[in-house]
Amino acid sequence: MIGWQNQLNSLDQRGLLRRLRTVTSDQGAYVEIDGQRVLLLCSNNYLGLATHPKVIEASRKATSRFGAGSGGSRLISGSMSCHQRLEEGLAAFKGSERALLFNSGYAANSGILQALFEEGDLIFSDALNHASIIDGCRLSKARTVIYPHGDVAALETLMAQESSHRKGRWLIVTDGVFSMDGDSAPLPELVRLKNRYDALLMVDDAHGTGVLGASGRGSGEHLGCLTEIDLHMGTLGKALGGAGAYLAGPAAAIELLINRARSFIFSTSLPPAVPAAASAALEIVAGEEGAHLRQRLRENRTLFVAGLRAGGLTVIEHSSPIVPVITVDPEPTMAVSQRLLAEGYFVQGIRPPTVPSGSCRLRATLMAVHQPADLSAAAQAVVQAVQGVPR
Numbered sequence: 001m002i003g004w005q006n007q008l009n010s011l012d013q014r015g016l017l018r019r020l021r022t023v024t025s026d027q028g029a030y031v032e033i034d035g036q037r038v039l040l041l042c043s044n045n046y047l048g049l050a051t052h053p054k055v056i057e058a059s060r061k062a063t064s065r066f067g068a069g070s071g072g073s074r075l076i077s078g079s080m081s082c083h084q085r086l087e088e089g090l091a092a093f094k095g096s097e098r099a100l101l102f103n104s105g106y107a108a109n110s111g112i113l114q115a116l117f118e119e120g121d122l123i124f125s126d127a128l129n130h131a132s133i134i135d136g137c138r139l140s141k142a143r144t145v146i147y148p149h150g151d152v153a154a155l156e157t158l159m160a161q162e163s164s165h166r167k168g169r170w171l172i173v174t175d176g177v178f179s180m181d182g183d184s185a186p187l188p189e190l191v192r193l194k195n196r197y198d199a200l201l202m203v204d205d206a207h208g209t210g211v212l213g214a215s216g217r218g219s220g221e222h223l224g225c226l227t228e229i230d231l232h233m234g235t236l237g238k239a240l241g242g243a244g245a246y247l248a249g250p251a252a253a254i255e256l257l258i259n260r261a262r263s264f265i266f267s268t269s270l271p272p273a274v275p276a277a278a279s280a281a282l283e284i285v286a287g288e289e290g291a292h293l294r295q296r297l298r299e300n301r302t303l304f305v306a307g308l309r310a311g312g313l314t315v316i317e318h319s320s321p322i323v324p325v326i327t328v329d330p331e332p333t334m335a336v337s338q339r340l341l342a343e344g345y346f347v348q349g350i351r352p353p354t355v356p357s358g359s360c361r362l363r364a365t366l367m368a369v370h371q372p373a374d375l376s377a378a379a380q381a382v383v384q385a386v387q388g389v390p391r
């Protein structure tokens, strides 16, 4: 059909063809794939809240009371009390005036950047920002300047250059935790720059929210600059165990998004069960149980990384539950992932275009609900599986 099969063949020849794997169980520390029970080492359900009894119960109750669907977009008939309650909870959690829900992180980033920044504005975007930020920049009429990953000095030089002919609003946008390596953005330094150049700072904390900071408020809390972040974007599908995303920020920004963000306006709102579950998850995250789960997660990460290092692997030092083992080429990386799966460990191999060519990786993610003994065994299995693979 019009060349599609040729495109697929070409991807396949380069080891870049992607296929879906079907999970036939719930998403705990173990999942069932093709009838085989495997240790799950590639989930973003970091705290295990996707299967937490209180979260499930909140979801069930909301479905019974409010039905399976919302019946419309937020601006028509689909704005329900459960959406509003979650937005109030998220605004309080991030210390912002207001918050607005989106149906996914992808929809949030594309809508936020499209709606809040217009012609004459300038967006400074980290080179390794998530694809949804990149697409949001494309949808915005603002101009985008990409700065080298985490390079504050290079960003400052770019800002200084641009300031001679400045017109509109300026934004620095960054992932809080970068999804492929798990490293953190240099937020305190970005705060210094945004103050110096009168810019706004937007942090996409998809991987930090719930996981980092003493009370789970994310990268800003972790790095001591939560209140300096102007626009807090985060998702509900990772540590919060559900689905959807939000922006927390100034009331005027939220009001403008309601009026202008196309991904918000032209989409049916999340079904009642989703915001209800997220509200329950948020309570857990902010409470004592959340602190306990984060402690377990940190201990699990330390244990797993120690196992990899004992086997001679290099692991970058950072605070997130994302643990990449860098390889080079797609085929051997996917072969290792396949071998690990056969041995009962589900670790994804990551290939271009998700990461730059020549920097494939096995990317393990840890969960609070993993058992230490399982992780020690998994680390050993990874060490053995990557032996002989170019790194």
Ligand SMILES: *Cc1c(COP(=O)(O)O)cnc(C)c1O
Pocket (backbone or CB within 6 Å): 103, 104, 105, 106, 107, 109, 130, 132, 175, 177, 179, 204, 206, 207, 235, 236, 237, 243, 244, 245
């Ligand atoms: C996962 C992720 C998103 C997308 O969120 P979804 O809710 O899954 O669409 C956006 N930004 C970052 C940094 C992410 O890791």
